[in-house]
Amino acid sequence: MGRINRWLGMIALVIYLPWGQSPQAASPSITEMKDINISHRGASGHAPEHTFPSYELGMALNGDYIEIDLQMTRDGELIALHDETIDRTTGKKGLVKDLTLEEIKRLDAGSWFNEAFPDKAKTEFKGLQIPTLREVLDQFGSDSKLFIETKSPDVYPGMEDKLLDVLNEYQLIGAGSEADNVIIQSFSAESLRKIHAMNESIPLIQLLSYYAPATITDSEIKKLKEYAVGVGLHFTAANPAYIKRISDSGLLIFPYTVNEKEDMEMLLDWGVNGMFTNYPDRLDEVIRGRIEKRMIHS
Ligand code: G3P
Numbered sequence: 298m299g300r301i302n303r304w305l306g307m308i309a310l311v312i313y314l315p316w317g318q319s320p321q322a323a324s325p326s327i328t329e330m331k332d333i334n335i336s337h338r339g340a341s342g343h344a345p346e347h348t349f350p351s352y353e354l355g356m357a358l359n360g361d362y363i364e365i366d367l368q369m370t371r372d373g374e375l376i377a378l379h380d381e382t383i384d385r386t387t388g389k390k391g392l393v394k395d396l397t398l399e400e401i402k403r404l405d406a407g408s409w410f411n412e413a414f415p416d417k418a419k420t421e422f423k424g425l426q427i428p429t430l431r432e433v434l435d436q437f438g439s440d441s442k443l444f445i446e447t448k449s450p451d452v453y454p455g456m457e458d459k460l461l462d463v464l465n466e467y468q469l470i471g472a473g474s475e476a477d478n479v480i481i482q483s484f485s486a487e488s489l490r491k492i493h494a495m496n497e498s499i500p501l502i503q504l505l506s507y508y509a510p511a512t513i514t515d516s517e518i519k520k521l522k523e524y525a526v527g528v529g530l531h532f533t534a535a536n537p538a539y540i541k542r543i544s545d546s547g548l549l550i551f552p553y554t555v556n557e558k559e560d561m562e563m564l565l566d567w568g569v570n571g572m573f574t575n576y577p578d579r580l581d582e583v584i585r586g587r588i589e590k591r592m593i594h595s
């Protein structure tokens with residue numbers, strides 16, 4: 298749920314509720330994150346993933362964060378794309394690492410969506426470009442918070458240095474920036490440790506792959522806490538014992554990619570701090586409903 302809308306909702310509830318039952322304000326601090334709505338690849342259930350319309354919708358539908366996957370072109374530009382290849386989302390074939398930015402910019406990253414989802418197709422999706430990280434920051438950096446993933450960092454040596462250089466240039470990290478403006482996540486512990494060594498104030502999320510149900514040991518948690526503030530895992534591997542263990546250790550937990558309201562409710566009941574979804578509008582409705590219920594019953 299977007300922060301401004303959440304506050305408006307809270308104010309409305311305070312007015313509605315009997316005097317003296319004012320709701321608790323949500324703390325913006327990293328360690329107290331609650332009900333965080335992360336638009337996965339933007340609102341990618343409604344528009345082609347990792348395009349401006351998808352990110353715009355993520356914000357309009359009350360996502361708190363836009364999630365961005367990073368790949369790097371042959372000439373060293375960070376771009377927002379999930380796959381190492383261009384095959385799935387552009388109708389062409391090739392590895393991003395073999396293509397220049399100019400070649401990437403000639404691709405159509407929207408038409409595949411119209412073909413795959415005719416009921417959601419829009420003419421304006423046709424011909425959409427793959428955005429660079431800089432373009433994303435120009436457009437959204439000051440209005441939305443970003444959850445950035447270093448993808449395949451072993452394929453792109455130096456991507457972490459480039460990422461931090463760009464984030465510093467846009468003053469999204471470092472002195473004077475908000476602590477939770479940018480969160481960086483990766484399946485690669487090595488990539489996250491590199492980032493932590495360069496700037497230990499950036500909140501880092503370790504993405505983990507599990508065969509369900511997920512379990513974790515004290516020593517694994519101890520290692521994670523050397524550099525990360527939390528973990529992400531596929532929601533089907535999440536379970537109450539795991540979530541409690543992670544939360545009790547002081548780490549945050551963000552399951553991905555949760556698109557059905559019943560699953561969202563279940564995970565929030567189990568105590569996650571937020572989640573990734575292709576449908577931030579659905580998660581927003583769930584969160585609003587729960588806040589309203591809490592207010593009415595308090
Ligand atoms: O960051 C959470 C989630 O995005 C990880 O999976 O494959 O969608 O990047 P993937």
Ligand code: CA
Binds near residue numbers: 364
């Ligand atoms: Ca991702």
